[in-house]
Amino acid sequence: MDRAHTARVTFTSSGVRALPAAQEEALLRVAQEALHNALRHSGAAHVDVVLEKNGQGARLRITDDGSGFDPKTVRRAGRHLGLVSMRDRAGGAGGRLTVESAPGKGTTIEMEVPGG
Ligand SMILES: Nc1ncnc2c1ncn2[C@@H]1O[C@H](COP(=O)(O)OP(=O)(O)OP(=O)(O)O)[C@@H](O)[C@H]1O
Numbered sequence: 001m002d003r004a005h006t007a008r009v010t011f012t013s014s015g016v017r018a019l020p021a022a023q024e025e026a027l028l029r030v031a032q033e034a035l036h037n038a039l040r041h042s043g044a045a046h047v048d049v050v051l052e053k054n055g056q057g058a059r060l061r062i063t064d065d066g067s068g069f070d071p072k073t074v075r076r077a078g079r080h081l082g083l084v085s086m087r088d089r090a091g092g093a094g095g096r097l098t099v100e101s102a103p104g105k106g107t108t109i110e111m112e113v114p115g116g
């Protein structure tokens with residue numbers, strides 16, 4: 001693994017008030033894993049993390065301009081737990097997760113939580 005990441009990472013946040021603790025923790029864990037994946041797998045030059053208000057809740061988006069991948073063909077076996085755990089975290093907090101990626105197109109992970 002190449003630890004000398006060269007990606008430029010930005011974080012932007014707008015208008016998000018305090019959320020229920022379980023939702024905040026889920027957002028943090030998903031942001032960590034999505035960022036980790038982008039830096040480890042994608043070779044991206046840019047990774048942008050955006051947190052914004054969405055009704056009573058919030059929307060988190062992690063976008064990279066790296067290699068992209070086909071979410072349908074990711075092996076469910078053993079070693080690849082990140083995407084599965086992000087989905088579980090989002091669902092467990094009453095929210096949802098979407099993964100948008102394709103080879104050559106970069107990746108966007110989006111998570112919404114309801115607030116309340
Ligand atoms: N941002 C990304 N850019 C390119 N490929 C990605 C990205 N995120 C995930 N992938 C691909 O999807 C696979 C599955 O990701 P996942 O996070 O589930 O597992 P992992 O990172 O390989 O292992 P783990 O997260 O369990 O340590 C990765 O191995 C990689 O091939």
Ligand SMILES: [Mg+2]
Pocket residue numbers: 033036037081082083
């Ligand atoms: Mg991972």
